[in-house]
Amino acid sequence: MGLKIKLKLLMHRRLFLLLLSVSLTYANLLYLDAEKVKKEGKVFIAEGNANLTFGKYFLKARRVKYIKNQEELIAEGDVFLTDKKDIFLHAKRVVYYLKTKVVELYWVEGKVKEGYFKSDFVKLRGDLYIFRDFCASKCGDYQAELCAKKFIFNSTQGKGTAYNALLKVEKVPIFYTPYYVFLTKRKSGFLTPLVGIDSYGGFIYRQPYFWAIDPYSDLTITADYRSAGMKGIGFQFRKYFSNDFYLESLNQYYYDSSEYSRWWEGRDYYRKNRFLLYGWGYKGKLQFGWDLPSDIDYYYDVFFFDKDSRYKSFAKSYLNYSVKDPKFTLNLSGKYFYNLSTRNRSADLLIFPDVYFYLKPIRLGKEFSLDLTSEVTNFYQYNKNLFRWRIEPKLKWRHIFGKTPVTFYFKPYYVYYSSGRYGNKKHIGGFDLKLKSLLYDYDLVRTSVWKLFSSFEWVYEFSPFEEKNTPNYDYFDQFSKKNTVTLRNLNTIYYKGVSVGEIILEQPYNFYNGYNFPTDGKWVSGKILPLKVYYEFNTPSRDISFSGKLYYDYQLSKVVYTSNSFSWKAVKTLLTEVNLKISHSLSKDHLGKRQSEGISYGLSARVRRLYAEIENYYDYLVSKNVRTSLDLSYRKKCWSLGIKYERDYDRDSGKYEWRVMIVFTVFSNPFNFLLTGGRQ
DSSP states (O other): OOEEEEEOOOEEEEEEETTEEEEEEEESOEEEEESEEEEETTEEEEEEEEEEEETTEEEEEEEEEEETTTTEEEEEEEEEEEOSSSEEEEEEEEEEETTTTEEEEEEEEEEETTEEEEEEEEEEETTEEEEEEEEEESSTTOSEEEEEEEEEEETTTTEEEEEEEEEEETTEEEEEEEEEEEESSOOOEEOOOEEEEOTTSOEEEEEEEEEEEETTEEEEEEEEEETTTEEEEEEEEEEEEETTEEEEEEEEEEEEOOTTSGGGTTOSOOOSEEEEEEEEEEETTEEEEEEEESSTTHHHHHOTTOHHHHTOSEEEEEEEEEEEOSSEEEEEEEEEEEESSOSOGGGOEEEEEEEEEEEEEEEETTTEEEEEEEEEEEEEETTEEEEEEEEEEEEEEEEEETTEEEEEEEEEEEEEEEETTTTEEEEEEEEEEEEEEEEEEEEEEEOSSEEEEEEEEEEEEEEOOOOOOOOOSSGGGOOOOEEEEEEEEEEEEEETTEEEEEEEEEEEEESSSOEEOTTTOOEEOOSBOOEEEEEEEEOTTSSEEEEEEEEEETTTTEEEEEEEEEEEEEEEOSSEEEEEEEEEEEEEOTTSOEEEEEEEEEEEEEETTEEEEEEEEEETTTTEEEEEEEEEEEEOSSEEEEEEEEEEEETTTTEEEEEEEEEEEETTEEEEEEEEEEEO
16 A cells, blocks of 8 residues: 655746746645655655656656755656646656756656657756757657757747757758757747749749847848849838737839840830839728739739739729627728739729628517618729619518428619719619528438438519619629529438438529520520539548539520539558549530630549649640649658649740749748749
């Protein structure tokens, strides 16, 4: 039977955390359980299965010794220290000097949260953590590790200094530095540069420098050199002025001396001084942003490494004031759209002001509710402007007849247009009426294995709008006469309780002779609107799936829109995976002319840790592969190494741009090196 004694100690609870500090309070009482406890003078010795508990921490060792006159606590022999949550440490010896509040750990190895470490010697003294022969990793097998002969960490400053630091992957040295500073807090310093070859064959070097101005603001300065003729500098500033006031800006300037370089081929202009003024932020209920490039090709030439920015169609600047109340929503805004597809500034659009008000539903009894939408918008485009005011109250009534729910909507609307230049004024008034109800919902087929659930609803919509020549700036300008009944059928297939298929059929019929075509929005004649079909099928294991939708137009007697995707997990074992995906889309206008069509396919495979992935998109309109990528890599949990090939078709120049990169990732930090590239 274990013997329990209580040793009253003033023990400083400062425990080791990998690259982090955890400051603990003092403990007044230490609990010791052991199979054998003895006292030799002023030395207490616990042997056998010695367990110590102090606060939330638990220590286990073969032998624990407390030397009272020297105020030392020593644990030896397979020492295990844990908080049973984030900290799991093994050491051969732990010494705690109560008088100086210093802790020494010998031959330590363990895990702290998601990180692993090992060190021959660790000394904890105040805010300093001193390590000898130290290695750290995010993987238990240390497949990638950062080692140092000596590492000193200051918990107050959040600064670690490594001497003779070596980065190793699979025990192979990759990078060495005699001196390395590791920061756990925001500190100023150089960031990882981008080095390589761009799509035009020129050398690139981009070096960012991070300046931590204070805890609430920072500035990143990036120098950009491109041997093909562009040199630039960028300033990215971020600052929290208060909890509800934030500002971020990016200002760039480039000197482009490459008038006859390949990126100016096919363009009818040349600009030597190029810049970007960009930013966004918020202050309370106010949101703002600006995006002003010097020319329409700025994003394409400068942001070659960021596809989302490189292929932007417009630059948007905005100012918005938003009030969200439990009873209403109010937005006051202005927007400017800078068209990046043309140098003709008449294609730009300014919306100012735009005042939007929404009164949230108000209950009128048990079954009725009322809401209201109103908006005032002014559109400016080159030498013309348009003023629009719309107001739309909506009444909703819902009632259950027996077991059948019926919902009724009534929305009158009024829209006023005024063209400032020509003095044209138009008034559009009318109402939308909608009534919908469920016809049935039950299982058509039900066996021990299969089940087919089906539901059928009808929706009646009526809007006696007389077609007029109204402008068409956005969705709210799309008016059409409606006297429509839509039948909607939902069918779900279950196999052993798991959904394996779903089909939705939607067939509208307009008693008025006409409808808006579903692809290009043009008004066409006909009472039977296009049939819409949505479908999705998959195996119970989800290894194979097929989904899509199609629109069939009766006037043209053809499918005018279709989109399908297929995916198959062909092989899935512990060592091997093979995945296939294919998608196709087709769209035709109201004349039956093809607007767009393309097919994309991809194949990915894994054999143990070797990965291969290929993706391609073929555009039938230009009869070319417009986007191709190939990725070959070797991946482990803590590191990966691969080579990546990308090729994109530039529709403006009619040429391909391609690049080859080496991608090396350690501890989730990617390092991309552009090997080569070109244009053809």
